[in-house]
Amino acid sequence: MSLLSLFQKKLGVRPIGAPADSAEIPVLDLEDGPVYAVGDTHGSLSLYKELENSILRDAAKFSGVATIVLLGDMIDRGPQTAALIDHLLRPAPAPLRRVCLRGNHEAMMLAYLNTPTANANWLDFGGAETLASYGISMDPDALRRSPERKLRQLLAAHIPDSHLSFLRRTLPGLHVGTYLLAHAGADARAPLTAQPWQALLWGSEGLIAPNDLTLVHGHVITPDPEIGARSIGIDTGAYATGRLTSLRLIAGQSPAVLTLKDGSEFKKLSQ
Known part of the structure; x- marks a missing residue:
């Protein structure tokens, strides 16, 4: 069973677009090996693959199993959402493993796939680019005018079930050592067993x-x-700037960062 499957089995991650009001944050032991948090990829497959290769080379320097944690917003805006999800569905190159968190864009897409007419505003926030990556190149206004039944048929014909399952399996966050990894924010007043989704997804x-x-x-x-x-x-801002960033966390060491275009080696973070 994969690391992600273990988390899902423990937490009972809800397979819906509009999640419950709060979520439990699973724990990943930093003693298991280095953890590499990756910022918003937004459909930038080529950049992500370049960064993943850099992480693979860096992880070879350390013992244990290295884990890549994508912080959500893997989809929308950039042109390669469908291809990026295809890549993330494949096993990570050994000895890496991946965990994907939910961002507000995954939440918006799930809501749209559930009820397209009521959630058509997603199209203006990168959703149109995502649909185009699946071969749905209709104008957003035309999509808005389409009957709900026709939209559902169109979406079902173009978006694989495996991609829908991937979106539904994304996690709310991850507690790693002295860090909380989440897409947008957190609620300091709420326990890690009941973090509000609004805080995690939207800050x-x-x-x-x-x-x-x-x-x-x-x-x-x-x-x-x-x-x-x-x-x-x-x-x-990877999709617009070509700058995709990863933060490396290792037990007993200061965080280190790598931003594509700035170099190829992780460097200690300047506080």
């Missing part, structure tokens, strides 16, 4: 994690990794 409660953890997040584009008092943001 509605800010960037402070509970239990004095440091939050590692994406969601908000910055030119370089952004270091706060208790947060590290690593969304460097």
